[in-house]
Amino acid sequence: MNSLDKFPVGSKVKVKEISKEVQIRKRLLEMGIVPGVKLEITGKAPLGDPMEILVRGYKLSLRKNEAVSIIVE
Template sequence: MSKTLKDLKPGQKGVVLNLGKKGPVRKRLMDMGITPGVDVEVVKVAPLGDPIEVNLRGYELSLRKDEAEHINLK
């Protein structure tokens, strides 16, 4: 089983391996800068677990859990 962005806790880091989702969701994630090889760090998670705030490429980005589970990490 591979590790996804959804599995990380605040303060943990990872490197994007690939995006498991195909189609418009994948394109949207890539347009936001989530591409293979980029470093990501989980900054915080909302009290109910959704959304997840991550730091990548020098900016903060909020993602839904269902989006984060399609981002596979090394």
């Protein structure tokens, strides 16, 4: 299983699970990142932090420590 931060720009992935860290997990779920949803990585800063994803029709910026919590396939 890979975390979201490992994929390059342009990748389309499906969320498999979210880490059990309570604060980050709750925030990600509230933003619509739930198991089964499809994400597209649309951009990354030069050092990979933050990254921009397309989720449910809107663009969202995530820090690398947040992206590590999202397990995708």
